[in-house]
Amino acid sequence: MSIHSRRDIITEEVSVKALKQVTLAAVLGALSMTALAEIKPFEAVEYRKGIFKAVKWQFGPMGDMVKGKIDYDAEEFSRRATNLAALSHMPLEGFRAGTYASSTSALPSIEDDWQTFADTMTQFQNNTAALQQAAASGDMKTIKPAFITVARTCKSCHDKFKD
Numbered sequence: 001m002s003i004h005s006r007r008d009i010i011t012e013e014v015s016v017k018a019l020k021q022v023t024l025a026a027v028l029g030a031l032s033m034t035a036l037a038e039i040k041p042f043e044a045v046e047y048r049k050g051i052f053k054a055v056k057w058q059f060g061p062m063g064d065m066v067k068g069k070i071d072y073d074a075e076e077f078s079r080r081a082t083n084l085a086a087l088s089h090m091p092l093e094g095f096r097a098g099t100y101a102s103s104t105s106a107l108p109s110i111e112d113d114w115q116t117f118a119d120t121m122t123q124f125q126n127n128t129a130a131l132q133q134a135a136a137s138g139d140m141k142t143i144k145p146a147f148i149t150v151a152r153t154c155k156s157c158h159d160k161f162k163d
């Protein structure tokens with residue numbers, strides 16, 4: 001390969017890169033994406049509420065199966081347990097400074113006692129991971145106690161940190 005053609009290839013690569021960057025900027029602009037630092041308090045509140053809505057969406061039918069209100073479906077239960085375990089890692093970043101005043105039922109004690117709140121969220125992550133594992137057994141005798149442990153984690157956090 002001659003030096004000249006090699007330079008052509010490099011130039012081409014650079015311009016493809018530049019094009020990709022321009023395209024990404026245009027796409028992000030169209031989605032009106034903002035940098036994390038520019039997030040407004042209401043956006044953080046909407047974000048965490050949205051995650052908890054999804055948590056409820058997944059957890060509700062699991063509870064109905066554990067209680068025998070609807071038939072236990074091992075595949076569905078497992079899928080929801082996997083979703084729940086993934087969701088458990090998402091709310092914490094929505095609890096930002098200055099987001100406890102309006103349109104929220106999160107208590108300001110979250111900010112004052114951040115370590116306890118973050119630790120409870122870690123328990124939530126561990127307990128939903130354990131539930132996901134129990135779900136894989138396909139055995140309600142194994143699943144039920146793991147489910148109850150998660151439900152207690154929801155309640156203990158809400159009792160302390162939610163209106």
Ligand code: HEC
Pocket residue numbers: 045048049050052053055056059103104105106107117120121124150151153154155157158161162
């Ligand atoms: C570590 C603390 C914590 C854990 C664990 C937790 N929550 Fe919450 N949850 C909160 C807080 C704080 C709010 C209030 C969020 C807000 O209004 O800004 C909330 C809000 C909610 C909401 C209301 C969302 C809305 O529509 O505004 C639902 C539903 C909910 N949680 C369900 C659950 C369920 C079900 C679990 C367990 C499977 C759970 N949460 C576990 C802290 C927690």
